[in-house]
Amino acid sequence: MxxxxxxxxxxxxxxxxxxxxxxxxxxxxxxxxxxxxxxxxxxxxxxxxxxxxxxxxxxxxxxxxxxxxxxxxxxxxxxxxxxxxxxxxxxxxxxxxxxxxxxxxxxxxxxxxxxxxxxxxxxxxxxxxxxxxxxxxxxxxxxxxxxxxxxxxxxxxxxxxxxxxxxxxxxIGQASAALKDNSSDNLVPRVLTAARQHLKPQIYGNDYPTSDRTCIRDxxxxxxxxxxxxxxxxxxxxxxxxxxxxxGTGVGVSVLEVMQSIYSRMGLSLNPEVLPRRQGDPATLVAEIGKLKEKIGFVTKFDFESSIESLLH
CATH class of the missing domain: 3.40.50.720 (NAD(P)-binding Rossmann-like Domain)
Incomplete structure (x- = not known):
């Protein structure tokens, strides 16, 4: 086929x-x-x-x-x-x-x-x-x-x-550096670029109804x-x-937690720049993954920290 x-x-x-x-x-x-x-x-x-x-x-x-x-x-x-x-x-x-x-x-x-x-x-x-x-x-x-x-x-x-x-x-994540995500639209590549250039990463909105006031994603x-x-x-x-x-994984991680994971792994202090919310960004979006398991027996293998680790090595 x-x-x-x-x-x-x-x-x-x-x-x-x-x-x-x-x-x-x-x-x-x-x-x-x-x-x-x-x-x-x-x-x-x-x-x-x-x-x-x-x-x-x-x-x-x-x-x-x-x-x-x-x-x-x-x-x-x-x-x-x-x-x-x-x-x-x-x-x-x-x-x-x-x-x-x-x-x-x-x-x-x-x-x-x-x-x-x-x-x-x-x-x-x-x-x-x-x-x-x-x-x-x-x-x-x-x-x-x-x-x-x-x-x-x-x-x-x-x-x-x-x-x-x-x-x-x-x-997020990558199997090798040759296959990395180059998109400037995605959070993790943007944060990695800022960290490597010792710049402040940008948070779009810190007034959401979440535990640390930033968006949560799966x-x-x-x-x-x-x-x-x-x-x-x-x-x-x-x-x-x-x-x-x-x-998805069924696990939510906030924008601030993403930044903390990357900056701490790179031995950098985190002092993000807070910008206004972007139109079209929901506060929280996490997958219910019951059907993925039930219908095809699929379970994800890589957790969030493993994904971040793959991007730094």
Whole structure:
């Protein structure tokens, strides 16, 4: 079986590709390299440079490579940028996903794993969210991912494809320095950069209703995400899968705790710069992971401290 990983040269995609390479699964990475790095792909012959908006090329590749399953990661993912460029996010995250599903259904692709996000939930009164919670995204990014999920669910219910939406919480960690996260949109890379340059890390809001007044998130290791995809691709049982699965650890860590962990490990004193809240940031968002265990028997392997340790060595 051949898998196509859109966004395969990105942070998460390259970890999936590397694990597939090690485990002998057949795959190809499809990436426009706008944020992806070809150096992340150890087997360059498996990297196809292309854009998800190029329907003709994508359909040709799916047929040429005899693709039977797609892991769709390619997307725009900044909450702040999505507010400034809503049309770009609508076209990339929703409309392109809809077209890819159409291409898949017409060309014999039977399995589709969609990379979604916890941002589809928005605010949570209890902090913990299950897949059955109502979706009330408070960012354009979250709205576009929710709409893409809805289209996939429609394709599944009509028997056009088997699939699942994986709602990633905050992804951290790395298998190697070559596969590191370079995104300036993510908290941990920003804090690491500030620490290495002996600068003050920035906290967006310290007036949230949490124990230390900073946002709380569920941090899941990218190596566990790769392991999950390996599990699904080896034994994909669409009828037994729910439409969506939370991908997290079920453990909340605050922004301040993230900074303290990194700065203490580096032997630095912490004196963060506090900035106003960012629009679209919920106070607390932690995964309820019962279905992940129940439906596919998957348990994460790497805890938060292990993830931070991987980034410093």
């Amino acid at each position: 051949n898998w196509l990983i859109t966004g395969g040269a990105g942070y998460i995609g390259s970890h999936i590709a590397e694990l597939f390479q090690q485990e002998g699964l057949n795959y190809y990475c499809y990436d426009n390299l706008s944020t992806g790095d070809p150096a992340r792909i150890s087997d360059s012959e498996r990297l196809i440079i292309g854009d998800i908006h190029d329907e003709v090329k994508l359909e040709r590749i799916i047929n040429k490579m005899e693709v039977s399953g797609v892991i769709h990661l390619a997307a725009k993912k900044s909450v702040e940028e999505s507010r400034e460029k809503p049309i770009l996010y609508e076209k990339t995250n929703f409309e392109a996903t809809e077209r890819i599903l159409d291409i898949c259904s017409r060309n014999g692709v039977s399995q589709f794993i969609f990379s979604s996000t916890a941002a589809v939930y928005g605010e949570s009164k209890s902090g913990f969210v299950s897949e059955d919670a109502e979706l009330h995204p408070i960012s354009t990014y979250g709205v576009t991912k929710m709409k893409a999920e809805s289209v996939l669910t429609s394709y599944i219910s009509r028997g056009l494809i088997q699939g699942v939406s994986l709602r990633y919480f905050n992804v 941090y899941v290791d990218v190596r566990d995400i790769a392991r999950l995809h390996l599990r699904l691709c080896r034994d994909f049982d669409g009828p037994k899968l729910p439409p969506a699965l939370n991908v």
